[in-house]
Amino acid sequence: MAFRDLHEYLRALEARGELQRVTVPVDPYLEMAEIADRMVARGGPALLFTNVKGSQFPVAMNLFGTQARTNFALGLDDPDRVGQTLRTLIQPPEVGGFWDKLRALPKLAELSSYFPKLVHDAPCQEVVDNDPDLTKLPVLTTWPQDGGPFITLPLVCTRDPATGRRNLGMYRMQVFDGKTAGMHWHLHKGGRYHQIAAKNQGERRLPVAVALGADPATIYAATAPLPRDIDEFILAGFLRRAPVELVRAKTVDVEVPAHAEFVLEGYVDVDELRMEGPFGDHTGYYSLADLYPVFHVTAITRRRDPIYPATVVGRPIKEDAYLGKVTERLFLPLIQMLVPDVVDISMPPAGVFHNLVIVSIAKHYPGQARQTMYALWGMGQMANAKHIVVVDKDVNVHDMDEVIWRVTNNIDAARDVVIVEGPLDDLDHASPRAHFGGKMGIDATRKLPEEGHTRVWPDDIVMPPEIKALVDRRWQEYGFRS
Numbered sequence: 157m158a159f160r161d162l163h164e165y166l167r168a169l170e171a172r173g174e175l176q177r178v179t180v181p182v183d184p185y186l187e188m189a190e191i192a193d194r195m196v197a198r199g200g201p202a203l204l205f206t207n208v209k210g211s212q213f214p215v216a217m218n219l220f221g222t223q224a225r226t227n228f229a230l231g232l233d234d235p236d237r238v239g240q241t242l243r244t245l246i247q248p249p250e251v252g253g254f255w256d257k258l259r260a261l262p263k264l265a266e267l268s269s270y271f272p273k274l275v276h277d278a279p280c281q282e283v284v285d286n287d288p289d290l291t292k293l294p295v296l297t298t299w300p301q302d303g304g305p306f307i308t309l310p311l312v313c314t315r316d317p318a319t320g321r322r323n324l325g326m327y328r329m330q331v332f333d334g335k336t337a338g339m340h341w342h343l344h345k346g347g348r349y350h351q352i353a354a355k356n357q358g359e360r361r362l363p364v365a366v367a368l369g370a371d372p373a374t375i376y377a378a379t380a381p382l383p384r385d386i387d388e389f390i391l392a393g394f395l396r397r398a399p400v401e402l403v404r405a406k407t408v409d410v411e412v413p414a415h416a417e418f419v420l421e422g423y424v425d426v427d428e429l430r431m432e433g434p435f436g437d438h439t440g441y442y443s444l445a446d447l448y449p450v451f452h453v454t455a456i457t458r459r460r461d462p463i464y465p466a467t468v469v470g471r472p473i474k475e476d477a478y479l480g481k482v483t484e485r486l487f488l489p490l491i492q493m494l495v496p497d498v499v500d501i502s503m504p505p506a507g508v509f510h511n512l513v514i515v516s517i518a519k520h521y522p523g524q525a526r527q528t529m530y531a532l533w534g535m536g537q538m539a540n541a542k543h544i545v546v547v548d549k550d551v552n553v554h555d556m557d558e559v560i561w562r563v564t565n566n567i568d569a570a571r572d573v574v575i576v577e578g579p580l581d582d583l584d585h586a587s588p589r590a591h592f593g594g595k596m597g598i599d600a601t602r603k604l605p606e607e608g609h610t611r612v613w614p615d616d617i618v619m620p621p622e623i624k625a626l627v628d629r630r631w632q633e634y635g636f637r638s
């Protein structure tokens with residue numbers, strides 16, 4: 157089902173008994189984070205705080221606090237199936253004759269029916285404030301050593317100044333004062349690329365609009381690692397099975413979700429940097445204070461009754477793990493288009509997604525595990541993966557006991573470990589230099605003679621099926637009740 161906006165999603169959660177209102181006064185300084193964190197940890201309901209100290213606006217949290225709720229939010233009864241559909245939609249049509257092209261037409265028509273739609277009258281512009289003050293928003297400080305309050309679920313909308321293509325990304329924003337905030341778009345992300353493109357065009361400023369609160373598919377799409385020039389609003393439309401409505405922001409030439417709760421309009425100066433952080437981050441550590449671009453707000457538009465959304469990141473597992481799992485499932489079929497022998501992928505939340513990727517392959521030839529690592533290290537945000545473990549196709553990559561058992565049995569460290577250097581996620585604190593450092597691949601597949609392994613490789617230990625059937629049959633007879 158396509159939720160129109162955050163309000164409608166919250167109503168649906170309430171109807172399912174998955175929304176709890178907190179009406180007593182609460183403090184956005186640490187207290188709300190602790191409450192929400194406990195609720196996520198126990199798989200509890202979404203929260204709507206209606207009495208937040210220092211702000212007139214309510215705050216919604218724990219919107220994606222379980223996998224089931226996240227799947228409900230995104231209309232994903234079966235994320236793997238939806239991933240397959242996505243793959244068939246974007247797969248290039250057979251380039252045969254006329255009839256093949258004709259057959260591809262419905263697919264193209266379906267895809268284009270998910271493209272965002274421009275509207276002129278939008279709820280997110282019911283109230284327009286041309287003298288904005290960010291400190292009036294109920295922005296949370298989530299951990300004690302944080303450099304200040306951070307907007308944690310912003311939908312940052314930009315356009316490539318050269319091509320006009322849209323990007324939507326979620327990049328946290330530290331509120332410095334009423335008019336400025338940090339823009340923590342990492343070096344490798346879409347927004348940052350647009351900033352660089354603006355500079356290359358000789359422009360001083362990149363127009364930026366930040367939507368706060370939208371339908372859940374749009375919120376998710378901002379976190380999805382799509383290739384650079386692919387519009388995240390199309391992915392949101394695909395998930396909703398209805399186009400996202402966009403409206404041009406009031407004072408900048410950027411399109412924003414029409415049903416957003418708030419829109420912060422402004423710009424990022426192409427050369428300006430300011431110290432941002434520290435911030436208690438996804439990694440479970442404080443990401444270090446560092447120089448990042450600065451967002452200047454020049455107008456805030458909003459609904460008459462806006463709700464401010466927030467999340468808490470920190471030591472895994474937190475709410476963002478469930479959004480990450482959706483990405484893992486949706487993007488597997490796309491990875492398989494490029495590396496067809498990939499069978500499954502797991503990015504366990506404790507590995508913070510970029511720290512550990514476990515991939516199973518149908519191995520046919522020598523060196524294929526290494527080829528798989530190199531392919532993944534060449535692919536979009538996967539390029540930031542610090543450790544890649546490759547196992548055979550029969551290994552369940554989601555079962556960590558099985559992975560540890562197989563991997564530690566199967567590797568000879570002197571032969572099977574690949575150490576390379578390459579780009580690293582901005583959040584990595586272990587490499588001597590920021591953004592660049594060591595990566596490790598582990599080939600835990602069964603080794604072939606062509607790979608120099610001429611010893612016998614032992615079989616798995618499996619009880620014959622006829623003995624299993626016999627014991628099944630005689631179970632009660634042995635005197636066991638169940």
Ligand SMILES: Cc1cc2nc3c(=O)[nH]c(=O)nc-3n(C[C@H](O)[C@H](O)[C@H](O)COP(=O)(O)O)c2cc1C
Nearest residue numbers: 324325326327328340341342345346379380381476
């Ligand atoms: C809660 C949350 C906070 C995030 N904060 C940041 C951030 O501060 N900076 C960043 O570059 N990515 C952040 N991400 C990850 C990006 O949203 C993600 O990499 C996304 O794919 C970026 O989109 P892009 O490829 O269009 O740049 C965050 C993700 C989540 C779920």
Ligand SMILES: [Mn+2]
Nearest residue numbers: 323324346382
């Ligand atoms: Mn993008």
